[in-house]
Amino acid sequence: MTVNRIVWRLLPAAPPAVLLLAWSIYWAIEQPPPSVMPSVVGVIATFGELALGDRLGADILASLGRLLGGAACGIVTGTIAGFVAGLHRPIAAFLTPLVVFFNAISGIVWLPLVIGWFGVGSALAIFLIWNSVFFIVFQNTVLGVQLVPEVLEYGVRTLGASRWESIRSVTLPGALPYILTGIRSGLGFGWRALIAAELVGATTGLGQLIFSGAEYHRADIIVAGCLIIGAIAMAMDRWLLLPIERRTVQRWGLIAPDRSR
């Protein structure tokens, strides 16, 4: 039991450890030029340099602010639109082609246009993040709403529930597993859009940090930047989304509990 538990606890740390090890071994054998592939030691040194420097904190805060702003817009609009479409078939029929159309268009395509609309800065990043979060949250919410068993709604209607009360107490919690899945994937796409937006349309942020590294052929800064992004994304998943999931859909028995967490 306890050994089992320790193994489950350590399991999430295994893939990064394997990756680091493979990277170190490859580097020791091949000795690639540092501008193409930095060493583990080099990246750690760069981390220290960045941490002691004066821009890392500001870059992280700028990026996080944009991500949270854009993701919040995408999640709120995606969930509301998804509910409306999920509850009304004609609206779903009207919106679906538009969603499929715009979902196929990469955020990068919008960049030159959006710079013209919003200029360079946070508004641009927020728009691009919204663009990548909205569709996946919308589609998951529609599916979640449509999959709530009708009998649950019938049940509360016979208890005297209004349409609104039935949406609040049945449809919303019933669709939550899908909404959370949409949010989780949406956040990942949000990070991608954020960095793309910051490479071109910002003066601060982790994207700019990486971009400046690229300008000076500093692969170590690029890799360090990627590691910071990945670490923040993992931390958000673990300390923001998972506790919500554990207290709701997992507690209600809608999804099986995950033993590793």
Add this chain to the structure above:
Amino acid sequence: MATDKIAVSGFRHVFQTEAGPVQATGTIDLTIQPGEFVTLVGPSGCGKTTLLKAIAGFIQPSEGTILCDGKPIKGPGRDRGVVFQELAILPWRTVRRNIGHGLEIAGASKAERDKTVARLIDLMSLTGFEDRYPHELSGGMKQRVAVARTWAADPEIILMDEPFAAVDAMTRLTLQEELARLCAATGKTVFFITHSVEEAIFLADRVLVMTRRPGTIKAELAVPRRNAGGRDWDSFTADPEMRDIAEKVMHLVHAERV
């Protein structure tokens, strides 16, 4: 003469499907008196669930009228509670909050809610499970919660659609006795659908037998209730009169096998 609690006259329903219209029921007339426990027994597919859904207000009849206390039914409402065959209790509410949901919707005070919930938890043998979620309960327990939830909302009439079909045979006997006791304690009007002849007779003041699809009511039998304190399976099986009724109903139902 007092008004019928439920009066169904000239009811007939046709479903429109992609493959064309499907006649779900034949023409049905029936009445249910206040405080009466009426069971409807018939072969599967005869349209008994369609009739119940129409009384509940989930579907509008193709033909005929359904009156509740003399007024036509326009849609679902809290005067007509339903216990479904599929589990309709909410997975995200604890036992206590599921049972109290109807009162919560009605805006009852917390004290009033707690009192009613406590009484039903006691009546339905759910003590100790108040704060569990449905996925932590057995099938029989969940169905008890479903029954208690409907009773707690205090509807005028309770419609039950094969509520015990999905639980095991042993638990079913207990649930039937508990239901009989609950009805004796509360005096509710109940319309109960089943395909089990014993269940229909055990619970009913009056049994209605339906034909195969498109179903109509082919017979009606009164079940004399000698002791008002409820029924139990021991005295039921020992009673020759009950055996007679069961034989008669069985005979009627067998003729309708599909």
